[in-house]
Amino acid sequence: DLIIGCFTNYGWSTVQYWANSVDTCGFNGDRALVFYNADAHTIDRLESLRFDTYGFDPATIIEGFAYPFPFEVMAHRLYVYFDYLTKLPNMAQDGQSRSD
Secondary structure, eight states: OEEEEEEESOOHHHHHHHHHHHHHTTOOSEEEEEEESOOHHHHHHHHHTTEEEEEOOHHHHHHTOSSOOOOOHHHHHHHHHHHHHHTSOOBOTTSSOBOO
8 A cells, every 4th residue: 555645845844734644544554755845854754754755856857748838746746656656666466565
């Protein structure tokens, strides 16, 4: 199981509510947050709550499109999710567990 989120330009004072709710609800699966422009304190706090953090660069994403499309994190997050997921270890053929 994986829960994944995305944010840009947020600090711990904003992200903490979402991150702590994942922790408080008892979710025991994998946790990930992809982000752009977050400070070290925020990343450290997320990692202490067992979140895998994955930074991205909007300029790189925009270059990949064949048409003009201004960066909007809500639109481009799906591309970043795909990029993150393709870098995870392979899933077992039955889809039940990750090989580490």
